Amino acid sequence: MMNIHAPSSPKLNLVRLPHGAGLDLPAYETAGAAGMDLRAAVEDDMPLTIATGRRALVPTGFIFEIPEGFEAQVRPRSGLAFKNGITCLNTPGTIDSDYRGEVKVLLINLGDEDFVISRGMRIAQMVIAPVTQARVAEITETSTTARGAGGFGSTGL
Numbered sequence: 001m002m003n004i005h006a007p008s009s010p011k012l013n014l015v016r017l018p019h020g021a022g023l024d025l026p027a028y029e030t031a032g033a034a035g036m037d038l039r040a041a042v043e044d045d046m047p048l049t050i051a052t053g054r055r056a057l058v059p060t061g062f063i064f065e066i067p068e069g070f071e072a073q074v075r076p077r078s079g080l081a082f083k084n085g086i087t088c089l090n091t092p093g094t095i096d097s098d099y100r101g102e103v104k105v106l107l108i109n110l111g112d113e114d115f116v117i118s119r120g121m122r123i124a125q126m127v128i129a130p131v132t133q134a135r136v137a138e139i140t141e142t143s144t145t146a147r148g149a150g151g152f153g154s155t156g157l
């Protein structure tokens, strides 16, 4: 598909697994899309039904090599969420750059009806984002600020 990304964009290597045979590669569906859609690698003759209130780990059929310094965030698709109550339970799912297993999507059905996932259905989207790893240091006292410990609505409505 089209995309606006420069040649210097991070490169995402994918390895297709046997059950991913024939599936479209994850792709940006419009020129300015932030996320690439992920497809369900369920068997053709065995669609997956997620009963209302239940969850399922849905295979994508690919191993991703997320470039170092980046992560992938697996997020729900708003259409599925709005129309069917289907969302990612652990949103945003985190795909680490050192993960070499199959990317899977943890869906939950919060809708009123059972939901059937067929092979190739676009079930979620994945955003590639830069990551910073902090250097953790234990100290005995924090610096002082105007906010202090105020939070959770302390500034009013």
Ligand SMILES: O=c1ccn([C@H]2C[C@H](O)[C@@H](COP(=O)(O)OP(=O)(O)OP(=O)(O)O)O2)c(=O)[nH]1
Binding pocket: 074, 090, 093, 094, 095, 096, 097, 099, 102, 103, 104, 105, 106
């Ligand atoms: O929606 C998701 C979330 C995670 N993963 C994979 C990639 C990620 O790198 C790995 C570990 O995820 P996470 O760190 O969220 O899991 P954990 O529960 O902390 O397990 P672990 O101890 O394996 O890190 O699982 C997915 O395929 N899909």
